[in-house]
Amino acid sequence: MEQSEYWSRFWQRRLTRRRVLTTAAWGGAGLAAAGFVGCGDDDDDGGEGTGSPTGAASPTVAQPFTGGRLRLTASDPAGNLDAHKNITFTVQVANGACYSRLLRSMTAPDDPSTPELDLPKADWFRPVPDLAAEYEAVDDESLTWNFKLQDGAVWHSLPPINPLGRPVVPDDVVAAFEYYRTARPDKGINLAAIDSMTAAGTDTVQVKLKQPFGPLLIMLSSPSDLWIYPPELIESGEMNSKMVGSGPWVFKSYQQGVSMIADKNPNYWEKDEQGNPLPYLDGLDQFYITDKNQEISQYSAGQLDTILSLPAQLVDTVMDQVSDSILSQTVANLLFFLFFPPSAFQANKPPFNDPNVRKAVSLAINRDALLNLASAGKGGVWHNLVNGGTFWWVDPQDSSAFPEGEFFEHNPQKAKELLTAAGFADGLDINLHFTNNAYVNAVPSYNPQAEALPQMLAEAGINATLVPHDYQSEWINPQVGIFLGGLQEDNAIAWALETPVPHPWNQFVNQFTDQPRNHSKINDPDMLALIGDLGAESDFDRGSKIALSIMKRNAEMMYYVPAVGAYGFGVRRGWFERTYDGPTSYGGYTEEAVRSQIDVSQQQG
Amino acid sequence: MGTYVLRRLLLAIPTLLGVTFLVFLIVRALPGDVIEIIVGQYTPAGLGEEAREQVRKDLGVDDPFLVEYFQFLGGALTGDLGTSLQSRQPVTSEIQDRLPVTLELGIMAMFFSLIIALPIGVLAAVRQDSWADYLARSTAIGFLAIPSFWLGTIVIVYPNVWWNWAPPIEFKYFWEDPVDNVYMLSIPAAILGIGLAGSVMRLTRAQMLEVLRQDYIRTAWAKGLQERSVVMRHAFKNAFIPIITLIGLQVPIVIGGTVVLETIFNIPGMGRYLVEAILVRNYTVVQGVNLLIALTVILSNLAVDVAYVYLDPRLRHA
Numbered sequence: 001m002e003q004s005e006y007w008s009r010f011w012q013r014r015l016t017r018r019r020v021l022t023t024a025a026w027g028g029a030g031l032a033a034a035g036f037v038g039c040g041d042d043d044d045d046g047g048e049g050t051g052s053p054t055g056a057a058s059p060t061v062a063q064p065f066t067g068g069r070l071r072l073t074a075s076d077p078a079g080n081l082d083a084h085k086n087i088t089f090t091v092q093v094a095n096g097a098c099y100s101r102l103l104r105s106m107t108a109p110d111d112p113s114t115p116e117l118d119l120p121k122a123d124w125f126r127p128v129p130d131l132a133a134e135y136e137a138v139d140d141e142s143l144t145w146n147f148k149l150q151d152g153a154v155w156h157s158l159p160p161i162n163p164l165g166r167p168v169v170p171d172d173v174v175a176a177f178e179y180y181r182t183a184r185p186d187k188g189i190n191l192a193a194i195d196s197m198t199a200a201g202t203d204t205v206q207v208k209l210k211q212p213f214g215p216l217l218i219m220l221s222s223p224s225d226l227w228i229y230p231p232e233l234i235e236s237g238e239m240n241s242k243m244v245g246s247g248p249w250v251f252k253s254y255q256q257g258v259s260m261i262a263d264k265n266p267n268y269w270e271k272d273e274q275g276n277p278l279p280y281l282d283g284l285d286q287f288y289i290t291d292k293n294q295e296i297s298q299y300s301a302g303q304l305d306t307i308l309s310l311p312a313q314l315v316d317t318v319m320d321q322v323s324d325s326i327l328s329q330t331v332a333n334l335l336f337f338l339f340f341p342p343s344a345f346q347a348n349k350p351p352f353n354d355p356n357v358r359k360a361v362s363l364a365i366n367r368d369a370l371l372n373l374a375s376a377g378k379g380g381v382w383h384n385l386v387n388g389g390t391f392w393w394v395d396p397q398d399s400s401a402f403p404e405g406e407f408f409e410h411n412p413q414k415a416k417e418l419l420t421a422a423g424f425a426d427g428l429d430i431n432l433h434f435t436n437n438a439y440v441n442a443v444p445s446y447n448p449q450a451e452a453l454p455q456m457l458a459e460a461g462i463n464a465t466l467v468p469h470d471y472q473s474e475w476i477n478p479q480v481g482i483f484l485g486g487l488q489e490d491n492a493i494a495w496a497l498e499t500p501v502p503h504p505w506n507q508f509v510n511q512f513t514d515q516p517r518n519h520s521k522i523n524d525p526d527m528l529a530l531i532g533d534l535g536a537e538s539d540f541d542r543g544s545k546i547a548l549s550i551m552k553r554n555a556e557m558m559y560y561v562p563a564v565g566a567y568g569f570g571v572r573r574g575w576f577e578r579t580y581d582g583p584t585s586y587g588g589y590t591e592e593a594v595r596s597q598i599d600v601s602q603q604q605g
Numbered sequence: 606m607g608t609y610v611l612r613r614l615l616l617a618i619p620t621l622l623g624v625t626f627l628v629f630l631i632v633r634a635l636p637g638d639v640i641e642i643i644v645g646q647y648t649p650a651g652l653g654e655e656a657r658e659q660v661r662k663d664l665g666v667d668d669p670f671l672v673e674y675f676q677f678l679g680g681a682l683t684g685d686l687g688t689s690l691q692s693r694q695p696v697t698s699e700i701q702d703r704l705p706v707t708l709e710l711g712i713m714a715m716f717f718s719l720i721i722a723l724p725i726g727v728l729a730a731v732r733q734d735s736w737a738d739y740l741a742r743s744t745a746i747g748f749l750a751i752p753s754f755w756l757g758t759i760v761i762v763y764p765n766v767w768w769n770w771a772p773p774i775e776f777k778y779f780w781e782d783p784v785d786n787v788y789m790l791s792i793p794a795a796i797l798g799i800g801l802a803g804s805v806m807r808l809t810r811a812q813m814l815e816v817l818r819q820d821y822i823r824t825a826w827a828k829g830l831q832e833r834s835v836v837m838r839h840a841f842k843n844a845f846i847p848i849i850t851l852i853g854l855q856v857p858i859v860i861g862g863t864v865v866l867e868t869i870f871n872i873p874g875m876g877r878y879l880v881e882a883i884l885v886r887n888y889t890v891v892q893g894v895n896l897l898i899a900l901t902v903i904l905s906n907l908a909v910d911v912a913y914v915y916l917d918p919r920l921r922h923a
Contacts (some may be wrong), residue, residue: 071774078885079692079699086691185656240693256692256699257873257881258776287774291869293761294772301771321766472886473635605774 064276068598069283070576071605072306073295076288079256082239083227084183089499089586092223094254096589097262097284098156099245100228102147102173102205103221104130105502107579107591124391125502127221130590131168131228131246132205135217142538145207145216146200149173152269158244158251160232165267168228168246170199175231190225190506193535212536214543215503222502223587248279248594260286270594279594299571302604306572311444312376315569324574331381331565333389333500333584334443335507338365338561341487342521345559349490351428356418358558359407361493363415364460365453367408367564373452374445374566382408383562385511385554386504389584392547396555396562402548404555408562415460427461433482434495438471443497445566450495464493484516494519500584504547505534511560522559575602610911617903624899625681625892629674632891635883640666664690666888677892686893691885696893699878704897707874709779710790710797710867711859715852717798718805723848726809730817731836741806748803753862756796757869776873793866800862801855808851812844819843846916853909857902 074093080086083095106126129135132147149168157165177197181188193213200206209216220226233244243251248270249262263283270278287304289295296314298304300322310318319325338361344352351357371380381388382396396405419427432453439446454464469475475483482494496519501507508531510517512524530553534546554560572578579595640657661667665688668676680687686696722745729741764770772792777785816822817840825835864876875894882890914920 076881078881079689079694085693185660187656255702255776255873257877258871285775287871289774289871291758291761291871293758294869294871297761297765297771298774300765301769303771303774 063274064272064280065577065597065599066276066280067282068600068603069285070281070306070593070596070598071285071287071304072308073289073298073304074260074286074308076257077254077260080240081243081254082183083224084180085240087184087186087224089224092586093588094260094286095227095243095245096223096247096587096591097249097260097286097593098243098247098251100131100153100168100247100590101221101223101226101587102130102132102228103127103135103217104587105221105585105591107595121391121393125218125221125585127217130221131173137538142212143209145209147173147205147207149203149205150269151203152267153246154267154269155230155246156244156250156265157267158242160236160238161230161244162232168230170201170203170205172231173197173205173228174199175234176228177226179229179234180226188225190219190222212538214535214537214539215505218503219506221587223585224502247590249284249589252283257288259288260284262286268594272595280597281593284589284593299573302573304605305576305598305603306570306578308570310569310571312374312378312566312569315376315378315571318571322571322573325571326574328570328572328578329378329567330570330584331387331389332443332568333387334565335383335385335387335498336446336449336496336563336565337383337498338362338493338495338563339487339519340559341490341492343487343490345520345522351422351424351430351491352493354422355557356422357424357428358561360415360418360422360460361457361462362407362558362561363409363411363418364457364462365561365563366410366456368410369456370449370452371564371566373448374564378567378569380564380566383565385551385560385562386507386547387498387562388565389500390504392504392544394548394551402551402555404552407555407558410456412456412459415462419461424461427463429463429491430457430465431467431489431492432457432464432495433467433469433487433492435471435475435483436468438475439497446495446497449563453495467492483519486519486521500586504550505531505543508534508547508550520559524553524557524559527553527559573604575599575604606911606914609914610907613907613910617907620903621896621899622678625678625896626674628892628895629670629677632883632886632888633670635886640664664688666690677889681893681896686896687889689882689890690887691882691890696889699890700875700893700897703873703875703878705779706776706790706872707860707863707867707876709786710794710863710872710874711856713787713790713794714797714801714859714862715855717795718801718855719852721798722802722805723809726806727813727836727841729806729810730813731832733814738810741810745803745806745810748799748806750803751799753796753800754865754869756799757793757866760792760796761869772870774871776871789870790872793863793870793872797859797862797866801858804855805848805851808848809844812847813840816840816844842916846913849909849912849916853905856905857898860898860901 075090077086077088077091077094081091081094083091104127106123106128129150131149131153133150134148136146138144138146149170153168154165155161155168155172174197177191177194180191193209193211193216195208195210198206198208207216213219228246229239230244230246233239233242241254243254243262245251246269248265248268250265252261252263254260261283264279264281266277268278272278287298289298292311292314295304295307296310296318299307299318307318315327319327340352340358341349343349367382371382374380381393384394384396384402386393388395394402396402396408399405419425432450434447434450436447436450450466454466457464469482473481475481477485482488483496487494498507498510498517501510508527509515512518512522512527512531527550530546530550534543534550537543537546554562575598577597577599579592585591640660658667666673677687684697686700688694689696689699692699725741725744729738732738761772773785773789776789779786813836817836822835822840825839830839860876863872863874864880866872867874867877868880875897879891879894881887882894
């Protein structure tokens with residue numbers, strides 16, 4: 001079968017600069033090994049393409065390290081391992097170890113010349129086969145899709161699977177989809193475009209769409225959505241306490257507040273291109289350590305192999321203290337932004353009904369200063385409406401690609417001129433709302449940035465008073481919370497951040513349609529038309545152009561004021577080899593750890 | 606004695622009822638709602654209320670306040686503290702996993718406290734106004750002044766910087782691996798014990814000084830008894846009675862200390878469980894844990910009173 005139209009143009013573009021295995025339905029494992037031993041070639045020689053998403057062979061590929069256990073910390077799923085009943089990233093991360101999705105995100109860079117830990121941005125979130133070995137649209141309108149399951153994919157040999165270790169069949173996937181749609185409070189809204197999912201033969205699942213849906217493949221690879229749970233487990237009612245799936249790791253134990261332990265799945269379907277079974281590691285030990293000092297001490301003492309998120313202020317200290325540390329740097333798939341009151345858009349109430357006033361707010365912000373504050377001077381990117389941690393982001397500082405970026409520059413004088421033109425020559429008095437108790441540990445730069453904003457706004461004549469809010473009661477409460485319920489004052493703005501979504505379309509739908517995350521209750525027919533077009537677009541490049549139009553439209557109207565994304569840092573010990581350092585993904589245990597290696601002769605602890 | 610204990614137990618019932626009612630009320634009066642957390646931020650506007658109602662029904666939190674309260678009481682009498690709103694597991698079984706850990710930590714902390722405080726307190730009294738006394742008093746004030754969370758952080762950071770040492774990463778229950786278990790708990794227990802020791806040390810010194818000035822102690826000296834006999838058999842036993850009261854009063858402090866230290870040292874006890882439950886407004890867990898804490902405090906006070914009676918014959922005869 002041929003690959004989908006959605007990615008075909010994208011892959012054709014890339015095939016000129018890589019070697020693609022002609023035999024692998026899913027490859028690329030050797031890349032990890034090649035990168036590991038530092039013997040990958042430049043690989044600009046092109047090659048035959050099969051549409052396989054990844055795959056490259058190095059002429060001198062060393063045997064990978066096998067064995068060892070990866071020890072790291074994560075956030076506790078709070079006692080409930082069912083990602084549809086407990087919709088939070090902590091469960092999704094844990095699910096990534098033991099369950100499969102039909103598709104998953106990129107598992108290794110397909111270009112051997114890619115510097116280690118530097119996955120090209122164009123590859124971010126690229127869907128590749130997981131439980132589905134092949135997939136294609138079988139009609140011209142891309143309304144019907146067939147997903148052929150992997151040969152040899154079996155459930156883990158644990159109860160309640162009956163018989164133990166039985167093959168995964170299409171009816172299992174259909175049952176998992178039904179559970180997804182019925183168990184979740186949101187009724188599976190992200191895949192609402194799917195009309196039906198049925199078994200089509202002994203090894204194929206057929207998906208029928210209500211309308212063309214371009215993001216289908218990425219949404220199917222999203223760790224926030226369709227995990228393939230076995231029907232026996234769904235029926236057993238044990239979904240919250242155990243994980244029995246078909247993924248690369250077999251659940252061993254979960255102890256709330258302590259750890260989740262999983263061993264290598266000896267029957268996992270995937271092999272690297274040398275025929276070595278994956279995963280390479282013997283297991284995963286995920287500890288729930290809430291104190292950052294404790295985590296750093298454990299890492300330093302060699303009892304953890306990595307710290308996935310290290311505060312920028314501590315990077316130099318840890319690098320000095322642990323000399324074999326390897327530093328990685330990413331931009332999180334988070335959008336920091338300001339938003340305005342619904343009254344500005346629904347009742348045309350001043351001052352923020354005027355786009356010039358909203359642009360003045362944007363011009364007042366010193367984004368470089370915010371970056372320095374958030375990253376301890378280590379830098380980052382300016383967000384657009386698409387954040388800098390995902391694909392289709394366009395740098396607002398790139399004046400040729402995004403001339404509207406002029407409204408993102410720090411220009412208090414111009415901000416004052418716009419305010420004067422809007423009838424606020426004497427400036428504005430506003431409240432600046434933020435939540436002060438939600439992100440202290442998870443996103444530590446959020447609060448300091450909020451506290452820095454009033455001084456920046458004051459330079460443009462906007463006198464902002466900071467108003468802190470409790471996250472649960474006053475921020476995300478859909479009735480009265482500011483983030484989900486909207487600002488109730490006219491002279492007010494709010495400092496917020498959007499958590500990751502797998503596809504920009506998903507974020508646009510949230511922010512501009514009848515959703516709780518349409519924070520300002522914006523109703524712009526032009527914007528809605530663009531979002532509709534994007535949802536129906538199945539071509540990656542055309543999709544990126546529509547996304548650019550949406551970003552431009554946002555900048556022209558300044559519905560939301562995007563801010564900055566500081567670099568996030570992680571460290572790992574020298575004995576721990578990762579395949580790449582990709583974008584924010586909660587599916588890392590399937591996407592990355594499956595190819596991670598540990599030199600057990602060096603591992604401490 | 607039996608009648609006394611029974612009377613005290615009966616008197617504990619209204620206290621428990623009051624505590625449970627207050628906790629039940631306060632936890633629901635807290636801003637924020639577990640339903641919002643479970644329903645999440647992604648539920649479309651049209652589905653929001655429907656989803657909330659469904660979740661309320663699923664969790665069994667759709668009844669009026671008083672109905673839920675009496676259901677909770679009825680369940681508590683049979684050992685059923687309800688189902689955790691987060692994990693959907695029985696609260697009783699989750700507590701069963703955590704209670705032994707916190708009990709062990711608390712007992713070890715009190716043990717550390719007493720083996721530090723009692724000898725030093727007695728020594729300070731017996732050698733009043735000597736350098737040993739000054740050192741002991743300064744130490745006691747230092748112990749009282751150092752917050753356990755600060756000491757815990759220092760213990761984690763500096764040994765790591767100096768010797769590349771870190772506490773064990775994975776918690777082991779006593780029945781799984783007693784050596785690792787005691788090793789892991791001994792550090793936070795010592796830190797907690799240091800905090801408790803300061804006040805015990807000062808009270809021991811003060812009580813000993815008072816008792817050592819009593820006539821019967823002078824008589825003991827006059828009889829030619831050895832110092833060890835006078836101090837330990839005659840003075841310390843009598844000085845110990847108020848100290849027992851203090852130990853009993855320290856139980857809530859121990860519980861409060863475990864909340865912080867269990868988080869810092871990654872110990873899966875009741876304290877950490879309670880904090881996590883409060884953060885996500887997990888009513889049933891907060892209620893269950895608080896009921897147990899109240900019960901523990903009441904029983905520890907009762908144990909102190911019983912010990913008091915045992916140690917002081919005058920009370921026994923009265």
